[in-house]
Amino acid sequence: MTSDKQRKRIVIKIGSSSLTSMNGELSRRKLEKIVEEVVQLKDDGYDVLLVSSGAVAAGYRKLGCLTRPEGLPEKQAAASIGQGLLIETYSDLFISHGYVASQILITRSDFSDESRYDNARNTINVLLDRGIVPIVNENDTITMEFLKFGDNDTLSAKVAGLIDADQLIILSDIDGLYDSDPRKNENAELLTKVNEITPEIEATAGEPGSSVGTGGMKSKIEAVKITMASGISSFIGKSSTAGIIYDAVYNNAVGTYFEPQDTISNLNQKKQWIAFNSGPEGEVTINHSATESIIENQTSLETSAVHSVNGRFKKGAVVKIFDMNGDEIGLGVVNYSSKALDQLVNQADIDLEKYQKAAIESEQLVCLLDTNALVGV
Template sequence: MGDLIKNKRIVLKIGSSSLTSAQGEMSHRKLERVVNEVVSLKDAGFEVLLVSSGAIAAGYRKLGCLTRPTTLAEEQAAASIGQVELIRTYADLLLEHGYVGSQILLTKSDFSNQGRSLNARNTINVLLERGIIPIINENDTVSMTSLRFGDNDTLGAEVSCLVTADFYMILSDVDGLFRGNPRTDPAATLVHEVFGITAEIEALAGGGGSNRGTGGMKSKIEAFKQTLDHGILSFLGDASVSGIAIQALAQKAKGTYFYPENLRTQEDAKEVAFYMQPK
């Protein structure tokens, strides 16, 4: 594998709904599935950053809550419990494949402060150079309401821009962006390719996400708007599909591909796909 492919940098974001059971608890099986996607990318020679939600979902029952907390203090307390279990599980699963994971907790203010953002980027670069997989989440226990990302779709976009990623991939509980709501409308059609975020694309985005997470299609479109503005090819697909990460890089996955403004034709897209796919 040539250096061109070997140095490709991928940011993969996974949401709470793709990590938890129907009862809202962290699912070991689903975390294994995510780790398998990360390992497939690492084995193919890519640099991988994992932006993972799930701390609150993993911790609120151990806090004594029957449902996901609604107050900031309880959310932060649940996150402090769940983050421990989340990162430990990821680290153990990665080690089974011979890879080391690290934890990075960030806040919105870390990106607005030049010194802290530079430190974060330098730390991430060292980790990636050593073959380590940064596992990134918002630092929920200290974030103030007015300074929170609100969802990790945005955090993943910020990280992608910070580290100059080549590909930003959101794996969720949907196949991609649809014309219509596929959960209620059997005639809803999947949008396979988006070249720039237009008013029409924004209009297709709905409201909030599932009761196990904070994001929704609107937050994903806003995140992709940011990555596309920075020239980063992006993708949205279903986390439950085995092998979807590698398939997405080869543009063979079911989902929606978001292309920056400078990629205006299918021929341009095919060239990028050839450039990105593992050899």
């Protein structure tokens, strides 16, 4: 068993199809299989966090719906029933093995607000340090559609970055990533190891393969791009395969392993929040020379490099950074409000001694062109 300082952290994303029976209801047998494998890892000394779908799938029949509802109110009502059923089942199963599970319901706004983001990390760290198994899900009961993460693949990747996980395991209804769609091409080959998400790989991603879940391979690839940028290994494999979770951690599973390249500049916690969670409040366009400097050297953005300001924001807000061609090149936390920056750009009557800092310090800046893993995220 590993010591506390050496314990590795594993995040496991479990989709609805991995938890439900043929008729769409929660399958205790499937949950038992998952819990038993997690217990094996816990017994070996790993910290484990689950990002579990299944609330709507577990609750919609209890709501009186014969099929998964399409309307938002019905989905949220089903989730309010299903969340309780889901965590109750998980809790009973973990307690039977001597472990305690906890429930954490998250919304996208919890990630976009930096103080709430930090608070979520602190809470989960306490749980993991105490040997608890946190079970995370989006709060489907109250989250508006336009404020959702979109799918739990994305949520799991962001949670993995949040807690500095060593590996993200995404369970699916397919063995992993293929070089073409195996449902259409019987000669499609499984890719066992991937070090870079290329345009060709993204082109092979399909749409959701299950009537129960919401994510497909496309969303899983987007999730992997986030983990690779954060220096976290990932694995995609078929949930029904015996021992898939345990074997994935020990590199013995059939599936696709995604390993970040050594050349990738891993993002620290602050830059992960800026890049993936912050929700930019305005825009700054910079001149050509500053663009080259940011891309090549990751230097601070000086106020003299700012060409124009768009939007209204306060000091400390995250803004998008554009070049003179209108291409987005990065994100950063500004040292000045939009009003102050605009005055500096237009050389208005302003106390220059009061504005001696750079517009954005290098440690508060994320260049989206710094690594292929960040492009398009």
